[in-house]
Amino acid sequence: MNTGIARGMLVLLALGPAADAEQNAPNPYGEGRQWGELPAGRSWGSTSAIFPHRDATGQLTGKMWVAERCAGSNCRESNLDPILLFHTDGHLIRSFGSDRFIWPHGIHVDQQGNVWVADAVHSYCEAGREGGKGHQVHKFSPTGQLLMTLGTAGVPGESESTFRCPSDVAVSREGFIFVGDGHNHGHGGNNRIVKFAQDGTFIAAWGTPGSGPGEFRGIHALAMDSQDRLFVGDRANQRIQILDTQGNHLETWRQFGSPSGVYIDENDKIYVADSDSGFDPQETGQPRNPGFARGIYIGDARTGRVEAFIPDPKPDLTKVTSGAEGVAAVGTSVLGAQVGGSRGVLRYEKKP
Numbered sequence: 575m576n577t578g579i580a581r582g583m584l585v586l587l588a589l590g591p592a593a594d595a596e597q598n599a600p601n602p603y604g605e606g607r608q609w610g611e612l613p614a615g616r617s618w619g620s621t622s623a624i625f626p627h628r629d630a631t632g633q634l635t636g637k638m639w640v641a642e643r644c645a646g647s648n649c650r651e652s653n654l655d656p657i658l659l660f661h662t663d664g665h666l667i668r669s670f671g672s673d674r675f676i677w678p679h680g681i682h683v684d685q686q687g688n689v690w691v692a693d694a695v696h697s698y699c700e701a702g703r704e705g706g707k708g709h710q711v712h713k714f715s716p717t718g719q720l721l722m723t724l725g726t727a728g729v730p731g732e733s734e735s736t737f738r739c740p741s742d743v744a745v746s747r748e749g750f751i752f753v754g755d756g757h758n759h760g761h762g763g764n765n766r767i768v769k770f771a772q773d774g775t776f777i778a779a780w781g782t783p784g785s786g787p788g789e790f791r792g793i794h795a796l797a798m799d800s801q802d803r804l805f806v807g808d809r810a811n812q813r814i815q816i817l818d819t820q821g822n823h824l825e826t827w828r829q830f831g832s833p834s835g836v837y838i839d840e841n842d843k844i845y846v847a848d849s850d851s852g853f854d855p856q857e858t859g860q861p862r863n864p865g866f867a868r869g870i871y872i873g874d875a876r877t878g879r880v881e882a883f884i885p886d887p888k889p890d891l892t893k894v895t896s897g898a899e900g901v902a903a904v905g906t907s908v909l910g911a912q913v914g915g916s917r918g919v920l921r922y923e924k925k926p
Contacts, residue, residue, distance in 0.1 A: 599871070599883040603908060606887050606920035609664045610640060616654065618918030619643040622835070622899035623681035623691065624911040627659060627716070632685040634840070636662040636904055640911060640919060641671075641678040641691055648696065649675045657681075657691060657714070662904065664921075670718030676708040679757065680742025680795065681900070684749075688721060689714045692740045692753070699730055699739040699762035709736065711743045711753055722774050724753065732764050734776040739763030744796040744804065750777070750819060752804055754793040758783075765790040767806065767821065780821035785811050787823040794899075797836040797844075799875045807833030809850060812863045827878050830871040832863045834899040835911070844875040847901040849913055854891050868897050870910055870922075884908065884922055888915040 612618065620643045627637035638660050644652035655669035656678045671678075671691070679694035695708035710725035730738040732755075739756035741763070746752070749772035756763030766781035767790075781790050792810030799805065803824060804817045812832040816825040831848030838844050851866035868886035873879050886897035898910030898920065906924040 599880050601884055602882055602925055603884050603922040604925055606884075606910065606922050608916065609909065609919045609921035610638075610658070610660050611665050612658075613666065617645050618912075618916075619645045620647050620913050621911040621918055622679055622913045624835075624900040624902045624909055624919060625681045625683050625689075625837070626902055626904055628683050628685065628687040630687050632687070634904070637667065638662070638902065638904065638909065638919075639681055639683060639689055641675075641681050642911075642918070643678060644675075648677050657689065657718070659716075668718070670714065671712075674707070674712065674720075679740075680754065682743050682745060682796075684745040685747055687716050689716065690743045690745065690751075692743050694739045694741045694757040694763070695730075696739065696757065699756065699758075709738060709740065711737070711740055711751075724751070724770060724774055732766070734779075737764065737768070741794050742796040742807075744798050746798055746802045746819060748772075748802070748819075752796060752798075752819075754796045754806065755779075756793065758790075758792050758810070763793075765793065767793070767796075767804070767817070769819075769821070778821065780817075787815070787826065788817075788821070790815070794834050795836040797838045799838045799842050799844075800840070805836050805838065805844070805875070807836045807846070809833055812851075812866075814846070825878070829878060829880050830873065831866040831868075834895070834913075835901045837902050838875050839903055842875040843903070844871075844873050845901045845903055845908060846871040846873075847898040847910060849886070849895040849897045849899045852889060852891055853894050870898055870901055870908060872908070884910075886915070887920070890914060 623641035644654040657671040680692040682690045713722040725737045737755045741757040742754040751770040753768045765783045769777040794809040795807030814827040830846040832850040834849040835847035851863035853862040870884040872882040890896040896914040899913040900911030
């Protein structure tokens with residue numbers, strides 16, 4: 575795909591067309607404001623999961639689901655509810671999920687309004703030392719009733735019934751379930767997409783470690799467009815891979831940075847959170863994903879054109895990740911789920 579050769583051959587050769595698109599994309603949004611009111615005495619933990627609420631007919635309501643890590647970096651020793659539903663104005667409606675998760679990571683709401691959350695476990699991808707929790711994907715009703723669980727509690731693996739640090743989940747309009755398995759960015763997770771039927775029956779798994787088409791290094795996010803194409807945030811490869819529902823590779827896009835979170839709205843506008851580019855590791859002195867900055871990329875999921883870029887307001891280049899990992903949109907607002915920096919959720923309003 576041609577992403578902008580006409581923008582200038584010098585920049586194209588130095589940074590690539592994607593980096594040039596990011597540098598020239600406008601920011602039509604105002605300053606990010608902290609959003610979401612927690613109960614008295616509770617603070618935000620590391621937050622990577624956010625998704626708009628749907629009613630039972632599949633209609634968006636303006637409310638927002640958020641999963642955060644129990645006021646800290648994980649939920650291991652906490653009895654707090656990590657799954658939170660907020661009204662558009664930010665007040666908390668309900669919460670649930672206590673004593674169910676180790677490291678809630680990705681969230682998805684299906685066409686019936688059910689809430690799916692992946693528990694990636696993080697630093698213990700190989701060990702399986704989690705006391706009967708983790709390495710699973712849970713499906714809840716909007717009121718918090720557990721409806722289905724995929725994976726085997728506390729058991730990492732690569733079979734039809736086990737995951738190793740699953741990072742995200744997406745459900746097609748036809749009801750097929752896709753799990754990004756898993757969080758393999760130096761943590762030992764798998765490198766595959768797993769497909770299930772609507773009732774949770776295993777259908778197939780695709781992917782191996784690598785950087786070629788259909789290969790993965792650090793599956794971090796999933797999203798589906800109006801054509802039921804599956805967008806895979808292949809973060810350590812610094813690209814999005816687009817697959818059909820049979821696992822066939824369709825396209826590879828690099829112009830949206832290093833994707834930590836991907837959200838596609840009803841009009842096929844794509845929002846990609848990059849919390850990973852620009853990291854300057856002390857051992858090499860070289861930036862990760864040169865030419866790209868951390869922030870939220872906004873574009874067209876049909877053409878791949880980058881249309882806007884919201885810079886990370888507090889990039890911390892001493893850390894591997896900073897700022898928004900999860901991303902969603904409602905009305906004229908973009909919301910970033912902050913895994914680092916200020917944590918919690920920042921809301922960006924479109925300028926008049």
